[in-house]
Amino acid sequence: MKKRDEKMSLTESELIKIRRQLHQIPEIGMLEFETQAKLIEIIRSMPQTYFEIKKWKTAILVHVHGKQQGYTVGYRTDIDGLPVEEQTGLAYASRHKGRMHACGHDIHMTVALGILSYFAENQPQVNLTFIFQPAEENASGGKQLYESGILGEWMPDEIYAFHDNPELPVGSIGCRQGTLFAGTCEIHAKFIGKSGHAAFPHRANDMVVAGAQFVNQIQTIVSRNVDPIQAGVVTLGHFSAGTIGNVISGKAQIDGTIRALTQKNNVLIQKRVRKIADGVAESFECKLELDLHQGGYYPVENNPQTTAAFIDYMKNTPDVDFIETLPAMTGEDFGFLLSKIPGTMFWLGVESPYSLHSEYFAPKEGAIIKGVNAMIGFLKKRQTVVGNK
Known part of the structure; x- marks a missing residue:
């Protein structure tokens, strides 16, 4: 694990344990009640000094108060599973018949929790809003959440998210200017x-x-x-x-x-x-x-300014394996949020022989800490830049 002076409350082994717990309880969009309860339990176990928490349906919003007010950086993870019967044979396979985290949202949630745990211990320069979003797969959860008005004064000025990619090496970061997903x-x-x-x-x-x-x-x-x-x-x-x-x-x-x-x-x-x-x-x-x-499944069109800053950081950070990727015809409802808020989506490599949505999909867990460290580093640098505007 990368050494740093600041503390992070969740270790790599704890994050892997969390990921396996989340993997066992996949739920379909807008029905993620057990997932929401587990996430709240983990978030509440972190230091609460800088936190405010809201719930909307099965979503969770965590606002981390920064040293400077007036600017907010957002980070979004999806939390739902798919109606797929798992066939991986893993000891921690899904306990919910006909339901599986076959798209890797358990990885997405775990990385978000790792990043959040760092900023629970180390107050950010500017505000951060973490969005644990339901129903990415089936009901345009991002659009529903945005249009509900729940973000209110926590509305991000810019926002980031990733999707795991079985075709990229473990822990690598993939991104591009322009459209990432259709x-x-x-x-x-x-x-x-x-x-x-x-x-x-x-x-x-x-x-x-x-x-x-x-x-x-x-x-x-x-x-x-x-x-x-x-x-x-x-x-x-x-x-x-x-x-x-x-x-x-x-x-x-x-x-x-x-x-x-x-x-x-x-x-x-x-x-x-x-x-x-x-x-x-x-x-x-x-x-x-x-x-x-169409609902909220707009093209995932990365913002030129935030994406230039993101790619520049990832390319020039020795611990990051950055890969410039081609656009993909897969869909993602983060596209709706990017149509409202400037931001960037990227890939996190999880190296699996099976595709997303496969009943055999088993992402490599070594990607988790690499994703956490890369995003902590980027967000630390980014908040310094926007805090000086």
């Missing part, structure tokens, strides 16, 4: 016509054919509407229609996702999906029910 939007389309006998197609209105036309036409959006030097994805992963081969289906349900590296392109693709769906419904004289749901 913005996403769910597609839910239902075409409703008229079922009938396969032998009498003229007496029915076949929604298999209508749905197939929708699927085919959707493929032209990225190839013919999105600038070729920019990125976009439209994937339709579910098509459900009919019951048996000799009955014409009167309904077709099609579901998918939009991914784009800018909000402008995400909106463009959404408009084209809607126009195509409307056109298919008109041409087949059928009813359309279309839901395009």
Whole structure:
């Protein structure tokens, strides 16, 4: 563990123990009651001299009062799990059937607690607001929390967060200027016509054919509407229609996702999906029910100023293995917070042969203390800079 003059109340072995406890109790977004209670217990065990704590639904906000008032740096971690049945075989595997921290939010929480424990012992120059946020995976928890008004006078002037990355070396820090993650939007389309006998197609209105036309036409959006030097994805992963081969289906349900590296392109693709769906419904004289749901899953667009400072620190710190990364088409609701508050998201390498969301995903715990130390160092330097503004 990196030596420093100041104290940190949580040691590396304690952090690993905490991570394993959190790993055993994954909960779905907005239902993280046991997780919230465990986090509160750990936070309350730290010195409280500089702390104020608020709860909102299953979220926790910890405001650390700085020596100077008037500026606040934010740090956010997500706390929810996924509806995945764990298959890692670990001694500390999930105790909640059908639930798993398959996206590594247990690592995210543990790093946040390590950073917080340092500033519990060492008063920061400026205010810090730590956000333990629910429902990143399923319900735009960041958007909900922001729009609730709970941040109030604790609203950060800039904000930081990370996501673990199984493809990067243990403890490495990955980041880039511009977009780190894509913005996403769910597609839910239902075409409703008229079922009938396969032998009498003229007496029915076949929604298999209508749905197939929708699927085919959707493929032209990225190839013919999105600038070729920019990125976009439209994937339709579910098509459900009919019951048996000799009955014409009167309904077709099609579901998918939009991914784009800018909000402008995400909106463009959404408009084209809607126009195509409307056109298919008109041409087949059928009813359309279309839901395009983006919620808070905006592109994670890093702020140029905060990201330049972050990258400069990480590149020039001997104990940090910094890697400049490419953008990814994964989604993250931190994008909504970055659309409201300037800030930076980065990767923390956890080196696993299995991908995020895999039932076998087992991040290497050596990344925890490296992530904690890197962020403590950056936040110490950053608060000195902003405190002198």
